[in-house]
Amino acid sequence: MQIDIFALANPGDxxxxxxxxxxxxxxxxxxxxxxxxxxxxxxxxTLSRAFSDGDVTQLANLCHNCRGCYYACQYTEPHEFKLNLPRALAEVRVESWEKFIWPSGLAHLFQKSGVSLAGALATGIALLFAVAYAMRPESGQGFYAVLSHTLMATLFSVASLLPLVLVSVGLWRYWRYVGGDRITLQHLRDALVDAGKLKNLSGGSAKGCNYEKQDRFTMARRWAHHGVMWGFLLCFASTASATVLHYVMGMEAPYPLISVPKLLGVPGGVLMTLGGIVLIGLKVRAEKSLGAPAVWGGEMAFVLLLTAIAASGIALYCATGTAAVRPLLIGHLGAILAFYLTLPFTKMVHMFFRLAALVRDAQTRAR
Ligand code: SF4
Ligand code: SF4
Structure with missing residues (x-):
């Protein structure tokens, strides 16, 4: 008997x-x-005359919530059509992430009460690290005098692999739901170029989008996203290079300024911090009713967490050699662990689903 895992995961759907x-x-x-x-x-x-549930989900994940179509529309309230496409698509988008990522109840909980949940998780993990520090080995050097290398490596290996598995399964469900075809290198290349340029965040005009204010066109959201995305990738590359230095070359952290991890990590942290601060400001000023208001707290928690990770990383670098390193390192690693563990249930998943939507869009355009 053949079992349809997709149907089991979405009973009735x-x-x-x-x-x-x-x-x-x-x-x-x-x-x-x-x-x-x-x-x-x-x-x-415009390629379809009727929209299946999969089509609606695909279009929702292509939308960047720039709000240009809302401000241009002649059918918004008080017109009887009551058009608010940015909000309608934002709500389907959130619903799709909650539906495809397992366990779906957790995603729903985080989206609804994100600020308190992220705060509690980061605090709990920082406390856990504080206990681990109290029981630290006598022989540790550098950062490993605060937390043992074995504890760090075990915790972060598990915490980074588990979300990747959950996100991969979620993407596979998404792909089946939107009717995705076989992926070619050309589809991937087109999608990665669009994602790398954040092309659609320009709102379809050279002036940018009017996300936070109706009559003000600006590129601020696009540049802030560039800062966070490229900063995050630089920090990821920095961590990967530090792993190579540790395991292949036997060089332990902390590293000097003129070293690959620092040359990648410091600019990455600065970019992420600045981009995160701008995004927080834009989100506070933007009209909530044009997004998905029910998950505003969860989205803000995600941006705050990401910005806190970047800012505490920079602070840690500045505090090298002082007594502040210990509390800063514990707080920094606690925030990173919270970020990894909550990754499949936060706004972070939009990066993966957006890329999948762009690949699907490239397939559709190539027909
Ligand atoms: S990306 Fe902007 S213009 Fe396009 S549907 Fe979404 S809100 Fe409307
Ligand atoms: S109905 Fe409104 S949002 Fe839709 S295409 Fe027309 S003007 Fe744009």
């Missing part, structure tokens, strides 16, 4: 009200097409 509402609005937009040049959602939408 009832068509949500968010999907129905988004489909109603997409049908209107598909007839109107005024916003055709705004982003990749509209060209993809």
């Amino acid at each position: 009832p068509q949500g009200t968010a999907t129905q509402e988004a489909r109603r609005q997409l049908d209107i937009c598909n007839a109107c097409r005024y916003c055709e040049g705004y982003c990749s959602v509209f060209p993809a939408m």
Whole structure:
């Protein structure tokens, strides 16, 4: 007997009200097409006459919530059509992440009460590290005088692999749901180029989008995303190079400024911190009703956590050789561990689903 794991993971998979509402609005937009040049959602939408649940989910994950279409629309309230496409797609997007990532109840909980949950998790993990520090080995050097290398390596290996497995399964479910075909190198290349440039965050015009204010076009959100994304990748490369130095060359942290981990990690941390601060400011100023208001707290918790990791990493570097290293290292590693453990249930998953949506979009355009 063949067992459909996908069906088991999504029992019944009832068509949500968010999907129905988004489909109603997409049908209107598909007839109107005024916003055709705004982003990749509209060209993809015009390829269909009727939208399946998978089509709606794919279009929702292509949307960047730039809000340009809302401010340009003549059918927003008080018009009887009550168009609010950015919100309709944002709600389907969140629903899709909650549905595809296992266990779905956890994603829902984090999205609903993200600030308190992230705070509690980071505090609990920092306390755990404080206990581990109290029981530290006598012989440790550098950072390993604060926490043993074995403890760090074990904790972070498990904590980074587990989310990757959950996200991979979630992406596989997404791919089946949106009817994805076999992926070629060309599809991947097109999607990675679009993602690397954050092309769609320009709002379809050279002036940028008006995410935080109706009459103000700005590139701020795009540049802030660039800062966070490239900063994150530089920090990731820094960690990978430090692993090579430790295991292959026998050189232990902390490393001097003129070393590969520092030359990648310091600019990466600065970029992430600055990008995160700008994103926090934009999110506070932006109109909540044009996103998914129910998950605003969870999204803000994610940006705060990411910014705290980057800022505490920079602070740790500045404090090298002082007594502040111990509490800073414990707080920094606690925040990183919280980030890894909550990764599949936070806004971080949008990076993976967006890339999958771009690959699917490249397939559709190539037909
Ligand atoms: S958002 Fe409004 S103006 Fe834009 S395509 Fe849809 S219905 Fe037309
Ligand atoms: S909010 Fe922006 S990205 Fe989303 S559909 Fe409207 S114009 Fe496109």
